[in-house]
Amino acid sequence: MSLFSLADVSFDVPGRRLIDHLSLEIAEGAVTALVGRNGSGKSTLLKLIAGQNRPASGRIAHAGRALADWPPRDLARQIAYLPQVTPVAEGIRLAELVALGRYPWRGALGRFRPEDHAAVSDAMQRCGLRPLADRLVDTLSGGERQRGWIAMMLAQGARTLLLDEPTSALDIAHQVEVLGLVQTMSRETGLSAVIVLHDVNLAARYCDRVVALDGGRLALDGPVRDLMTPEALARVYGLPMEVVPRSGYPFAVPL
Amino acid sequence: MKPALAAAALAVGLWAFAALSLLSLADWPGLPWRAESLGIDQILLTHGLMPRGAVALLAGACLGLAGALMQAVLRNPLADPSTLGTAAGAQLALVAATIFAPAALANGALPVALAGALAVTLPVLAIGARRGFAPVTVTIAGMLAGMLCAAVATALTLAQGHYLLSLVIWNGGALSQQDWSGARNLALALLPALALAALLARPLMVLSLGAEAARGLGLSLAPLRAGAILLAVALSALVSAEVGLVGFVGLAAPAIARAMGARSLKARLLLSPLAGALVLSLADGVLLTLKALGGPSLSTGAMTGLIGGPLLLWLLPRMAAQVPPGAEAGDGRSYRTAHPRRVLALLLSGVVALSLLTLFGGRGPEGWGVIPAALQGTFLPLRATTITAALAAGALLAGSGAVLQRLTANPMAAPEVLGVTGGAALGYAATVFLIPAPGPLALALGSGLGGALALTALTALALRADLAPARLLLAGLAIGAFASSVLAAIMASSDPRAWVVLGWLAGSTAQVTPTGAAMLAAFALIFLVALIAAARWLEILPLGAPVSRALGLPLTPLRLTLILSAGLATGAASLLVGPVSFIGLMAPQLARGLGLVRAASFVTGSWLIGALLMCIAAFGARTATFPYDLPLGLVATLVGAPWLFLTLLRSTAA
Numbered sequence: 001m002s003l004f005s006l007a008d009v010s011f012d013v014p015g016r017r018l019i020d021h022l023s024l025e026i027a028e029g030a031v032t033a034l035v036g037r038n039g040s041g042k043s044t045l046l047k048l049i050a051g052q053n054r055p056a057s058g059r060i061a062h063a064g065r066a067l068a069d070w071p072p073r074d075l076a077r078q079i080a081y082l083p084q085v086t087p088v089a090e091g092i093r094l095a096e097l098v099a100l101g102r103y104p105w106r107g108a109l110g111r112f113r114p115e116d117h118a119a120v121s122d123a124m125q126r127c128g129l130r131p132l133a134d135r136l137v138d139t140l141s142g143g144e145r146q147r148g149w150i151a152m153m154l155a156q157g158a159r160t161l162l163l164d165e166p167t168s169a170l171d172i173a174h175q176v177e178v179l180g181l182v183q184t185m186s187r188e189t190g191l192s193a194v195i196v197l198h199d200v201n202l203a204a205r206y207c208d209r210v211v212a213l214d215g216g217r218l219a220l221d222g223p224v225r226d227l228m229t230p231e232a233l234a235r236v237y238g239l240p241m242e243v244v245p246r247s248g249y250p251f252a253v254p255l
Numbered sequence: 256m257k258p259a260l261a262a263a264a265l266a267v268g269l270w271a272f273a274a275l276s277l278l279s280l281a282d283w284p285g286l287p288w289r290a291e292s293l294g295i296d297q298i299l300l301t302h303g304l305m306p307r308g309a310v311a312l313l314a315g316a317c318l319g320l321a322g323a324l325m326q327a328v329l330r331n332p333l334a335d336p337s338t339l340g341t342a343a344g345a346q347l348a349l350v351a352a353t354i355f356a357p358a359a360l361a362n363g364a365l366p367v368a369l370a371g372a373l374a375v376t377l378p379v380l381a382i383g384a385r386r387g388f389a390p391v392t393v394t395i396a397g398m399l400a401g402m403l404c405a406a407v408a409t410a411l412t413l414a415q416g417h418y419l420l421s422l423v424i425w426n427g428g429a430l431s432q433q434d435w436s437g438a439r440n441l442a443l444a445l446l447p448a449l450a451l452a453a454l455l456a457r458p459l460m461v462l463s464l465g466a467e468a469a470r471g472l473g474l475s476l477a478p479l480r481a482g483a484i485l486l487a488v489a490l491s492a493l494v495s496a497e498v499g500l501v502g503f504v505g506l507a508a509p510a511i512a513r514a515m516g517a518r519s520l521k522a523r524l525l526l527s528p529l530a531g532a533l534v535l536s537l538a539d540g541v542l543l544t545l546k547a548l549g550g551p552s553l554s555t556g557a558m559t560g561l562i563g564g565p566l567l568l569w570l571l572p573r574m575a576a577q578v579p580p581g582a583e584a585g586d587g588r589s590y591r592t593a594h595p596r597r598v599l600a601l602l603l604s605g606v607v608a609l610s611l612l613t614l615f616g617g618r619g620p621e622g623w624g625v626i627p628a629a630l631q632g633t634f635l636p637l638r639a640t641t642i643t644a645a646l647a648a649g650a651l652l653a654g655s656g657a658v659l660q661r662l663t664a665n666p667m668a669a670p671e672v673l674g675v676t677g678g679a680a681l682g683y684a685a686t687v688f689l690i691p692a693p694g695p696l697a698l699a700l701g702s703g704l705g706g707a708l709a710l711t712a713l714t715a716l717a718l719r720a721d722l723a724p725a726r727l728l729l730a731g732l733a734i735g736a737f738a739s740s741v742l743a744a745i746m747a748s749s750d751p752r753a754w755v756v757l758g759w760l761a762g763s764t765a766q767v768t769p770t771g772a773a774m775l776a777a778f779a780l781i782f783l784v785a786l787i788a789a790a791r792w793l794e795i796l797p798l799g800a801p802v803s804r805a806l807g808l809p810l811t812p813l814r815l816t817l818i819l820s821a822g823l824a825t826g827a828a829s830l831l832v833g834p835v836s837f838i839g840l841m842a843p844q845l846a847r848g849l850g851l852v853r854a855a856s857f858v859t860g861s862w863l864i865g866a867l868l869m870c871i872a873a874f875g876a877r878t879a880t881f882p883y884d885l886p887l888g889l890v891a892t893l894v895g896a897p898w899l900f901l902t903l904l905r906s907t908a909a
Contacts, residue, residue, distance in 0.1 A: 050804075050805060052801055052804055052805070071807075072804070072807040072808065072809050072810075073807035074807070076805060076806050076807030077807070079805075080805060081801065081804075081805035082805075083799075083801040083802065083805075087664075087797075087798045087799040089797075089798060090797070091591050091852030091853075092794075092852070092853075096853070100794060100798075100806065101806070103791060103795060103806045103807065103808070104806055104807040106791075107791075108788065108789060108791045108792055109788060136591065156806070
């Protein structure tokens, strides 16, 4: 069964159609890159499948069940979503932020059980945040903060991660680290992920599949190597590019 | 452009109607107008109505220009002489001078008003400067300063033995004229001010890119800011001196100019005075027409709120997000205590100790001391009732303030700022007028529903922008101003029921029954339990709608529930302390200042601080002017505002 299936989905803001009659299947157990030009509808699509926005028309289903039919907390146990701009978490310690990820499991009043503590500490461990547990989130560097939010998503225990440009504020070392983490998790535990990315080379390096949008319509859907051809890149970005092999991965360079 | 022209035509038409119903055109005197050779109606026209029309235009233009300048230099769509405390400072100086040093007014009211306006505006901006003029901070500080000034002015009037203290709040804003001197003064000031503003236009345009970019382009910020602010303050002080407190015009005029299509700053500086003149003329024209038709005569200041409030609400969805992103980034790191439990325990013991102290101690005919045993049987139950009610009211207001701040992730949110208390006041007034001889329960329900209704309207308006702070604040200010204008209009009517509302507006514990106090206390305790139960929600909500939704919070029902409960709590509390006390804003701010950050300790701390503040206020209200009681809400404002100012200063210094 596919992770998400979209049937004839449209989404508008006043005066503009952001997603235009889109039908699409997103595969389970893979890391899918969501690429396209600025304004092509990538983030909008991610918000739609995250249940953040309701489509104007069409149907979106997760694991065979329409998104609207999922109770909010049940959906949050399945899908974790990281917005493009992470909010300011004033006065919260990192460990407390990560622990908020357990809300879908415990609700407003449920007590924390051993498995909740284990999930939190495991998530912090995976993101290499153990030494920072007691730091206030607003005193962390951009990379540390981003990893903190990803740790919160991991603590959420969801089988699907949706990340909106998780690397845009990070230096190259942290970009590699964050995407490598998602890739490893997917390979080891069968986690699915959909990541909005601007950098095609990072997408080629860390993702299995690619969905490319252009003007709210599907431009490409397939294994990530399908993207890494001059023709496909020209179609998606409207820019002549050259693809050269470099240390075992295809590498795109604008001409 | 078309609606503006239509509005202008309407303003002219209204004035002309009033003028023509005074005197038919044939009887209008020709120039020169010499009072000796004119009839009474002719004098009323040439020395009353005509200068009044001119003053409305000129004062409106001055306020519009002042607002546009302040908004441009502070890069803050909420800045205006009333939100920065400028107008209130001028008003306080005028009241103080009238009472203590009438001689100072001999050279005209302007120097006094200007001194007062500067004395308030400069400290407010000093606090703002420490945070890079972050709009929300500047607005908090300015509104606080304004409240404090209004409260002091009220206290001064009261100390002089005038018991109609609430009227002081609504006073001023009367445009009636006896000659052309007011119009002349305003015109003489407006022309050079316009020229100066034209000189400032280009540097202000550069500043609109942000302080850093402006510095990069070689602009020296300090003289520009000082010059523009000084000009705006002087304009506002002039209007205060000539016609009194006219709110909202400075806030609305630039917004209207923008809606009329003034994209560039230069166009806005030019159009805002026109828009201001239009708004004030329209407001005054409506009043003149009402009067000419035999209706009640209202103050124009109240009328501008009546027009300006709905106008702003209508404009809000049309306004793009004007607060530049990251403008609040200067907010600095928050302080967090390592021992929240210890702080809470300290607060709790403070509340208990203070309650007992004020129960037994106090001021009697023989001076200060413990109440004699012989009188205990008579007075202790009375005092206990008052203290219980005050504690509960403070806790309720503070609790709902804490909820609203968490819900909107906005340190400025409070029942008072968001117009909830204004709605509660309208609900109270409606109950008084609609139900014959309403009981306390009906009144509580009425004001509670009014508060919840105001909050719901506000949320519906702001929800589209996911509760964006600036939009929410503007909407709240608009609702609050609208409510106070309606109340002012009710006050001006000579209906005896208005006195019931008037008595309540000041806030007094005098009519509280033991049952009422016990019910209020029970409500406050239930509210606290509910808040602690909702702590996990309140922890997640400030992270914004996307994260809340991603974590599976039932966002819409949750928001509505929280808003409704905050509205009901505020309404119930306002029944006792009146619509203005600002405990709901102050207590959560203080809790934050004490380092109570996590949701559970934050709401509990706010709740306790609210009770504490109101307990102090109740004591002050009982003893300060013994044997007469002061209104509780007034004392609460006087008690809390300086404390909050200190908190703001300290947290910005960190």
